[in-house]
């Protein structure tokens with residue numbers, strides 16, 4: 001069976017308008033997922049929702065058990081994941097409120113469990129595995145997100161480099177300058193290792209990012225968390241519409 005899942009980040013605690021049919025608790029060899037998988041139905045289509053930071057939101061980005069989350073989703077039959085991520089904007093046009101469907105990733109995280117093929121692999125490791133990650137996101141899912149966003153009247157950014165930092169603190173102004181020099185268009189804390197782990201399991205994966213602030217130092221002065229929260233709340237309304245549209249089309 002082919003199943004779609006949504007992993008919701010900050011501000012995305014479920015699928016608006018969906019009926020929750022079941023809560024599935026999962027045990028995995030890698031520990032506990034962030035919470036129960038919500039088995040949902042939206043307009044006749046089944047979809048699984050997982051809150052990346054738990055419900056209520058309490059797991060910070062560097063402590064999310066990304067391996068358990070992806071493993072649990074695969075055990076539930078999921079073969080496609082749409083990840084929703086709140087991010088900061090760096091590149092031209094990446095203003096708060098912008099919806100971005102990135103096409104590349106750069107990893108600035110450290111000390112995260114970033115592979116299943118590790119010394120705790122169930123039954124022991126029998127081979128060395130290197131995934132191809134040249135194109136980290138799934139083309140078909142990216143297109144579905146871009147089409148849905150355009151149909152919803154948005155002007156999504158088609159492509160962009162998502163720089164993933166360790167958090168939980170926000171960046172310094174100098175770090176944002178460095179990320180910009182590296183070619184990053186947006187910055188967030190949760191895009192990896194999630195995308196790589198999905199690839200290791202053969203799960204198709206794409207990211208629907210919402211810009212909720214300008215990267216540190218871009219506007220001068222600090223980042224006002226109240227403003228971030230406002231952009232998050234307002235921006236999730238169109239993000240939910242995009243999700244609903246994609247789910248209807250599966």
Ligand code: HPA
Pocket residue numbers: 086087088089165170171187188189212213214215216
């Ligand atoms: N930096 C890192 N992660 C983020 C940001 C940011 O500016 N905004 C939202 N998530």
